[in-house]
Amino acid sequence: MPQTTHPLDASLELAAGDDGTFTGATSAAYANMVGPFGGNTAAVLLRAAQEHPERLGEPVALTVNFAGPVADGAFTVTARPTRTNRSTQHWFIELSQDGVVATTATAVFAVRRNTWAADEAVMPQVPRPDEVPAQPMPPFIKWADNYEFRWIVGGIPQPSADGAAPVESDDSTTTMWVRDVPPRPLDFAALTGICDSFYPRAFLRRGTALPAGTVTFTVYFHADSEVLARQGDEPVLGTARAKTFGKGYFDQVAEIWGAGGTLLATSHQLVYFKA
Amino acid sequence: MPQTTHPLDASLELAAGDDGTFTGATSAAYANMVGPFGGNTAAVLLRAAQEHPERLGEPVALTVNFAGPVADGAFTVTARPTRTNRSTQHWFIELSQDGVVATTATAVFAVRRNTWAADEAVMPQVPRPDEVPAQPMPPFIKWADNYEFRWIVGGIPQPSADGAAPVESDDSTTTMWVRDVPPRPLDFAALTGICDSFYPRAFLRRGTALPAGTVTFTVYFHADSEVLARQGDEPVLGTARAKTFGKGYFDQVAEIWGAGGTLLATSHQLVYFKA
Known part of the structure; x- marks a missing residue:
């Protein structure tokens, strides 16, 4: 049977150019x-x-800023190590299309060592x-076809019957x-996507879809590559909620747990919305 | 009585040069x-x-990466709007000394408008x-003299009596x-400092000071300048905890509340530690 490239791996294919510049496509x-x-x-x-070639260690933190829309098609990603220390390395990363910046990011990589440890x-x-x-997301959310969601609480609100008010939640x-x-076996790329795979919290509170888009998104990777490899391709448990909504923005705080009870990542985002 | 500059305002004095470059000093x-x-x-x-001159609106999010030590003395800060939209603006900011990057940041600014709102x-x-x-911090923590701390739970661990084991906490x-x-009346600068004014969570768990330093720090500003102005110079309530410690890093999740019960900011950081 011919080996098929997983859609996630296909989406991450980057061609390396000079000076930390890569080209890819949506x-x-x-x-x-x-x-x-x-x-x-x-x-x-993150993949860039x-x-x-100068990359040190593994990701421990990633913050991505969605500065403007990314158009379907080709893009350029430039990754620059802003500072490399003995066991940590800081990055600035920028995605642009036709010379216009669409997305920026900073990342912290590190060579991790064993220390005292506790999940609190x-x-x-x-x-x-x-x-x-x-349960599926609505069919027009194409990316969601790449995930299997098993909602335990807070599944996606269903459209109300004609004329009925949406069912709000507190x-x-x-x-x-x-x-x-x-x-697909879990790795930093897959975990990053999973951290952002919760539908917008305002939908759940308001009981309906509304205009919303993440402006900034942070992942703290508590698991290293060894711990991630042990997860294999089993489902992970995600939980997310907002702390506050107002003046056009709400936040989201998320935890991603391995099936065995290990906290793999925590994540935060600030989301623009209209309501 | 002559007007005295507040130490915070003095610390934020920046001289504007060309192209979004500012000079200042620790x-x-x-x-x-x-x-x-x-x-x-x-x-x-953030102040840069x-x-x-191209700044749009007010801060809604700030992520600062502590890439390397900042030496006492002069520094240069370069602020660059990576993208300006109709109501949002994204920034990349870099602090350097003698041409070496010490700190980087991204920020999101926005013109906010009224929407549905709820503190959850x-x-x-x-x-x-x-x-x-x-209660004071230990006297060798100079910066803490600029804050009045009233610890309700989780005050700073006291040194153990000679030979006694530190009192750990779960x-x-x-x-x-x-x-x-x-x-001093609360503003975005003061709130940013307050978000980082919790001593390291590992000290509390281990019952003792140990080597620790923040590598990345994020603030989401839920309050706009009007809400901040209403706080005046009254104390705000901060609460912080870690979710996990291990392999050289722990996280911190914090909330800052106005005295009247408004969630002013949420904050997250990832901290390097040795233990």
Whole structure:
């Protein structure tokens, strides 16, 4: 049987040029309503640093700023190590199209060493993945076809019957089992996408879809590549909620847990919305 | 009586050069064990964008990366708008000394408008500021003299008696009333510093000071300048905890509440530590 490239790996293919510049293209498989899924763009920017010849260690933190729309088609990513220390390295990364900046990012890489360790957050108590039905996002959200979502609480609001008011909620929490489709071993790129795979918290509070877009998105990678490799392609548990909504923005705080109860990543974002 | 410049305002004085370049100098009042207090450096970087002639709107998000040590003395800050949209603007900001990058940042500014609003997080129930004694940090933490800390839970661990083991804790939460000293009306710069004014969470868990330094720090400003102005110079309530510690890093998640129960800012950081 011929080996097929996973859609995530295909979306991350970058051709290296000079001076930390890479060229790539948006992937139809990760299309969002307008332009690509932000979690995929974030993974592309991280990948440029990962493939840079001067790269030291592994990602520990990534902040991506969605400065403007990314058009379908080719893009250029420039990754620049702003400072390299003995065991840490800082990056500035920029995605542009036709010379116009669409996305910027900073990343921290590090060579990690063993220290005292403790998970203080507690993994939510939830049914096993096989006890929760997989449910699709609405069909026009193309990128969501690359994920299997098993919502435990806070599934995507359903359209109201004609004339009925949307069912609002006073809790923006979504907790779900999630994995890539087709199943694919977890790595930093996949984990980055999963951190951004929660639909916008304002939909849940307001009971309906509304205009919303992430402006800045941060991932802290608590797992290193060894821990990620041990996750294999099993679902991970994600939980996300907002702390506040107002004056055009809301936040999202998320945790991604390995099936065995390891906190793999925490993530934060600030989202523009209209309501 | 002659008007005295507040130490915070003095620390933020930047001389504008060409092309978004500013010069300034570290402030002895905000000295840390090595170099300046990171919360003050963060406020300096934000200030450069605020004073840039092309600045649009107000800060909504700031991420600062502490790439290397800042030496006492002069520095250069370069602020560049990476993209300006109709109501949002993205920034890349870099602090360097003798041509070597020490700190980088990205920021999102926006013109905010009224929308549906809700605080979903709940302010901790705490005694009033005048019911909680102000307590100092250890005297060698110079920058802490610019803050009045009233710890409600999770005060700074006290040194153990000779030979006694440190008192460990299984909860990294600190909740405190905090304000600038001398009292100063709250603004984005002051709020940025306050978000970083919690001592390292690992000290609380391990019961003792240990080597630790923030590598990346994010603030989401939920309050606009009008809401900040209404806070005046009264103490604000800060609460912070870590979710996980391991392999040389821990995280910190913080909320800053106005006395009236408004969530002014949320903040996240990833901290390097040895233990």
